[in-house]
Each structure stands twice: as structure tokens, then as C-alpha cells.
Amino acid sequence: MIWDTPGKLSVSAWERVRLVPYWTGRAGRQIGSLAGEAEVASYAYERPDGSGYYRETKAGGIPIEGRILAAATALASLCVQRPWRDAFADDAAESLLMAEAAAGRYDVDVARALLNKSRSIKTKLPPAPLASLLTERERDVLRWISHGASNKVAAQKLSISPSTVRTHIESVFRKLECSTRAAATLKATQLGLL
Known part of the structure; x- marks a missing residue:
């Protein structure tokens, strides 16, 4: 807050x-x-x-x-x-x-x-094809949660529901083969997705 x-x-x-x-x-x-x-x-x-x-x-x-x-x-x-x-x-x-x-x-x-x-x-950022690994909305959600935003705050900022944020986070975790927000943020940063 x-x-x-x-x-x-x-x-x-x-x-x-x-x-x-x-x-x-x-x-x-x-x-x-x-x-x-x-x-x-x-x-x-x-x-x-x-x-x-x-x-x-x-x-x-x-x-x-x-x-x-x-x-x-x-x-x-x-x-x-x-x-x-x-x-x-x-x-x-x-x-x-x-x-x-x-x-x-x-x-x-x-x-x-x-x-x-x-x-x-x-x-030294990775080539562009990796950008297609996550959808634009998934990257938006990941960007907000990487800054420490809760699902509710990310939902407010992106004008979507918290359950939609949760769905995108689950998809990001699956695609990046991660199980935490910190790990997803780190991997996405290393891959040049953020």
C-alpha cells in the first residue's frame, strides 16, 4: 500500500x-x-x-x-x-x-x-522467437507480479479479474517450468521476456 x-x-x-x-x-x-x-x-x-x-x-x-x-x-x-x-x-x-x-x-x-x-x-538479449513463448497478456501479468503486485493489484492495473490473473500466472508457470513467482521472474528475465 x-x-x-x-x-x-x-x-x-x-x-x-x-x-x-x-x-x-x-x-x-x-x-x-x-x-x-x-x-x-x-x-x-x-x-x-x-x-x-x-x-x-x-x-x-x-x-x-x-x-x-x-x-x-x-x-x-x-x-x-x-x-x-x-x-x-x-x-x-x-x-x-x-x-x-x-x-x-x-x-x-x-x-x-x-x-x-x-x-x-x-x-546480449536472446533472439526474438522466445518472445512468442508467452502471450502479451501473460507478459503483462508477469511484469506486474515481478514488481511484487498481488493478484488483486495486477488485476486492477490490467482491468481484468483476479481469477484471470491467476489463470495467466498458472500458464506462465507451466510454460516456464517454474513453481514460484520469483523463479518465473528470474527465468523470464534471463530469457529476455521481461
Whole structure:
């Protein structure tokens, strides 16, 4: 709900946002095999200049994995539409990320490496015939659920019923030979379907 709030967040909503990495780390540590990954995930919104959250850690206290995740999270966020703004085009998102890095909010070397890797991946996308693996509507549904939308939210955004969304998700799982939303998103991304 908070991510879909247009305009400025209330103080209580902002505090809930600031606690996302804390709860991510805490929940992940409950599953022993995810403890290391959960620790890295808890740094997703930390910034080298200390302006991040929840720890407000500065550069020396953020592991390299955390700096990579923070820059990647920022770039991904810039490329997604929000209720208060449109998605940025690739060039604009890259420029904004580099400007933020130059201002000390992201590691400059990490941002450069991320953008170079992102460009090389875009040039190595699979050939077009794979696009026919999923229908256009299945790709639309997968795109929404890959951003974390529930069936209900995806249905509202696409002007279809939640049961139709569920049917499309089942079809996507079958075609991609996956059983979870995360696995389907990862496989579709690797195949160039998203």
C-alpha cells in the first residue's frame, strides 16, 4: 500500500519504509541458510554519505555486496513507474544514478560497473522467437507480479479479474517450468521476456 501512495508519505508511513531493511534482515536470519543473504539485503538502502536507512551507516561500514545491492536497487527503482512519477528511460535512469553516485549517495565504481554490465546484458538479449513463448497478456501479468503486485493489484492495473490473473500466472508457470513467482521472474528475465 505504501509504495502506491501518491505524493508525500506521512511520518508513520515513512517510518515503516525505513524499517523494511531491518525486517528483511531479521526475517531472513530466522532461516539459517539465508542469514548471509539477509544481512546483505539489509544494506539495500544504506548510502555511503550516511543518508540511507535503517542504520545510517557510512561508506566504511557498508560491505561491497551491500553497495552493489544499493546501486542495483536504485537503478531498478528508477526504471519502474511509481504513482508519483513515470518510469525513467534507460539513459535518464543511468544519468540520475551517476549523479547520485557523484554526490556520494552510491559508490561511483559500483555504479559504473553496474551500468556497464547492464549495457552488456541488453546487447546480449536472446533472439526474438522466445518472445512468442508467452502471450502479451501473460507478459503483462508477469511484469506486474515481478514488481511484487498481488493478484488483486495486477488485476486492477490490467482491468481484468483476479481469477484471470491467476489463470495467466498458472500458464506462465507451466510454460516456464517454474513453481514460484520469483523463479518465473528470474527465468523470464534471463530469457529476455521481461
